Amino acid sequence: MDKPDRKKGNARRSPKPPPHWRDDIESVLISPESLARRVQSLARQIEKDFIGRDLVIVALLNGTVVFLADLLRGLSLPLRLDFIGVSSYGISTGSDELVFTKELRLDVRGRDVLLVDDILDTGKTLARVTANLRQLGPRRIKICVLLDKPSRRVEKIEPDYVGFTIPNHFVVGYGLDYAERYRNLPFVGVLRPEIYEQPDSTSEKKASAPGR
Numbered sequence: 614m615d616k617p618d619r620k621k622g623n624a625r626r627s628p629k630p631p632p633h634w635r636d637d638i639e640s641v642l643i644s645p646e647s648l649a650r651r652v653q654s655l656a657r658q659i660e661k662d663f664i665g666r667d668l669v670i671v672a673l674l675n676g677t678v679v680f681l682a683d684l685l686r687g688l689s690l691p692l693r694l695d696f697i698g699v700s701s702y703g704i705s706t707g708s709d710e711l712v713f714t715k716e717l718r719l720d721v722r723g724r725d726v727l728l729v730d731d732i733l734d735t736g737k738t739l740a741r742v743t744a745n746l747r748q749l750g751p752r753r754i755k756i757c758v759l760l761d762k763p764s765r766r767v768e769k770i771e772p773d774y775v776g777f778t779i780p781n782h783f784v785v786g787y788g789l790d791y792a793e794r795y796r797n798l799p800f801v802g803v804l805r806p807e808i809y810e811q812p813d814s815t816s817e818k819k820a821s822a823p824g825r
């Protein structure tokens with residue numbers, strides 16, 4: 614039921630999350646098995662494209678942690694790894710200011726960068742991050758995202774590697790969060806709108822309402 618179209622990586626919805634998640638998760642969009650298969654096929658593609666290159670993987674914190682851990686272990690080629698911390702606040706008021714919480718430390722000048730993020734939504738985050746990275750003089754920057762939500766795009770960002778193209782749902786799990794929760798779900802699931810539309814939600818939740 615929840616098998617994606619593996620060639621295109623398009624996710625299809627399957628109805629039932631495990632019982633203990635059903636209060637919060639409406640449906641499983643991508644099963645652990647589909648994630649595992651797709652991540653390995655992304656790793657094969659990336660290996661082919663970066664063989665013999667001086668590769669630096671730059672991952673955005675925190676949403677990439679689970680995807681990245683699986684992807685990295687699937688890559689059999691020499692590489693370096695570093696992180697950029699980026700977060701946003703004020704989403705509930707419509708502002709979407711990005712704050713850098715950790716700067717890149719590795720030197721990427723003349724090197725091939727693979728920029729990894731969990732999900733490409735409006736494209737604002739990756740537009741900003743790639744513009745910053747370009748200033749550091751890498752030989753090239755390729756973009757890899759686990760999920761792509763093209764329907765909400767406002768910036769012109771073309772990812773080079775996409776795990777799954779998904780419809781416009783707010784999703785959590787496999788590293789993706791809502792208000793820092795749900796990152797540990799082994800699947801990607803659609804969050805019930807009641808969870809983020811609760812009138813009595815905490816200030817912590819309000820500060821990180823869906824959007825990034």
Ligand code: IMP
Nearest residue numbers: 733734735736737738783784789824825
């Ligand atoms: P963008 O800047 O709008 O492309 O947003 C990218 C960031 O927004 C991602 O790195 C996520 O942190 C977050 N984001 C966007 N959509 C979702 C979602 O459906 N679930 C969880 N996080 C999301």
Ligand code: MG
Nearest residue numbers: 674675676731
């Ligand atoms: Mg993120």
